[in-house]
Amino acid sequence: MHRIYFIVALFSMTMLYACQQKPQEGTRLAEEKQSPVIVVVNYPLEFIVKSLVGPDVKVLNPVPPGSDPETWFPNDEIIQTIQEADLIVTNGANFADWVKKLSLPRSKVLKTSIFLKEDLITVPDYEVHSHGSGGAHSHAGTVAFFWLDPALLARQADAIGKKLIQLLPREKESITENLKNLKDSLEPLNLKLDQLRSKYPGLHWFSQRPVYQYLTRRADWTVHHLHWKKNTKPNESTWETMKTIQELHKVPFMIWEQKPDKKLLNEFQQRGVSSFVLNPLTAKPARGDYLTEMRLQLNQLEAFLKSGSSTQESSETK
Amino acid sequence: MNGVFRLTFRYLAYNRLKTVTLILCVSLALLLPVLLQFGVSQFEQDLLSRARSTPLIAGAKGSRFDLALQSMYFNQADRESTNMLEVEAIEETGYALPIPLVLRFTAQGAPVVGTTLDYFEFRKLVMAKGSNLKRLGDCVIGANLAENLQLSPGDQLMSDPLNVFDLSGTYPLKMRVVGVLEKSGSADDDAVFVDVHTEWIISGIGHGHQKINAATNKDLVLKQEGSTTIANAAVPQFNEVTEENITSFHFHGDTETFPVSSIIVIPFDKKSEVLLLGMYDSDTSVLQLIRPIEIVNELMEMVFRVKQLFDMNTFLVSVSVGLLLCLVFLLSLRLRKRERQTMFQLGCSRSTIWKLQLTEILFIVLASLIIVLVLTLVCRIYAYQIIKFLFI
Known part of the structure; x- marks a missing residue:
């Protein structure tokens, strides 16, 4: 008789435990679902999204430290994480190779360049290449480094803020407030660029490839790119192009993405071109954030222009 | 009795x-x-069921019947294509989600449908085996096709050349089968689904080839113009996208100009649908926007x-x-x-x-x-x- 009671009790406990399992699983999934994941393609977009949302939202910049966000490619595991994200914030203008090569749901992708359409800069000789005997030809391309002009970064932030409010309607107030704060914090950068514009109007610069067009347009300067691929050495043709442009415009400065080697620096110096390094901030800076780093770099740029010719680098690349 | x-x-x-x-x-x-x-x-x-589940279809002006049937059943129709710029224009209106369809090629006789992941969600297609599209060169196949060709995830499927006699034509692409769809009793069961970018690679807009070093690959170099190395036709193009060569794949030109056969347009609400229909109901519009249900009723x-x-x-x-x-x-x-x-x-x-x-x-x-x-x-x-x- 006791054995029957024992079996009935055991059965009841088993059933009770089984019944409790489902809600626990459900709660866990609900909790996971409650914290949306937002994937970004580069550091400036990560900075914007993190400035707008609270800690409940997971902001994922999948590019590992030390990798180039323009050329990095994810593995299968990261691809799945990206595809399952609630929002994928892309830069547009063909920034980040993986955006074109992964299958992404359009409904989840926010292409921020769409909101800057009238201000995008298209370079006619963005890409030069050739096939067969047809000779080399060039393709126009849009410069992707919008965030180097804080006013464009603010508009990217507007677009992201609008999308985030759609995604997280409960957070509308805090997102709106954070967006206003972010825009306010960009003001000193705008002021600094306005000062540079009025103090040093109409300057000409060299750059390796089309990167600084938005920054130089803001300061009313002109930048000539040398069709010089990243991480390669200049050849005779590069020097030839440089000489031709210099004869036409008397270009006194070269703007670098990263510190060049001493030999190259001297070579440019000998040709009457002073060098300045301005980190385009595609990846997170070692210290500070977009605001502090841009402020520092613009101050250094002002000092460089004041001194006129000496080579300077931003603290980040030293 | x-x-x-x-x-x-x-x-x-x-x-x-x-x-x-x-x-x-x-x-x-x-x-x-x-x-x-x-x-x-x-x-x-x-x-009717296929048409009812497809709210609007946009495409270049021409036969409305061809546009509707091609977009719903993937049959090969000789129609003018539109481009990605139009897809983005629809998206920018904020009235609808556009799903591009690129339908030009076949694989083992089955239509190759270039689209985005939204298509699977829109048609409520479920994976029976494997995973959804991940990257360039991947394909997901319909249940009937998988059964007929005895294909499963991990196998490969070659696209058909447009013209076997055109030696300078596009190279067939060896696609990686990553998933098989559950039977849905529709045209999706007999199709091969790829990302739009993969379809553009099949059509030759994008390609991947080995890097050419002018000093070491002299037999592949036609001439050197400054910093630009001009390769000859002997440069082998990759006919398969792998983990190793995916970074070498690239597209020439602006994505916005790339061809799209038609666009499935999913309005966010009734008002958006009406506004969109009004927007494209003009002689100056390069696109026509149709309600498939009306075409099917006709x-x-x-x-x-x-x-x-x-x-x-x-x-x-x-x-x-x-x-x-x-x-x-x-x-x-x-x-x-x-x-x-x-x-x-x-x-x-x-x-x-x-x-x-x-x-x-x-x-x-x-x-x-x-x-x-x-x-x-x-x-x-x-x-x-x-x-x-x-x-x-």
């Missing part, structure tokens, strides 16, 4: 030829209207007009078959007059004799009905294939 059945059965079995002929006559007379009715209703149901009106003719024909045929059967039975009764007299003399009542005759007719009609039922069931199972073979 058992005796009546036994006698009828023995009689029908003895006169096999006559029985089979009569059963076939009745079956055919019944089959034609039944199958026609079934076929038309199935066709209507299939077209198509069905035509089908029903043809069906009315068939119905009339069926009615006349049925009447003539009925009269013929009456004649056959009357002649049979006259021929069996002596048989009936013998039965009567043996003590069989007149009612039993009539019961025998009626049971005979009942047996024949019943056998015919069973045949019609079986054939209709077979048609029901293979309805989609039959409709596709006959109409699409």
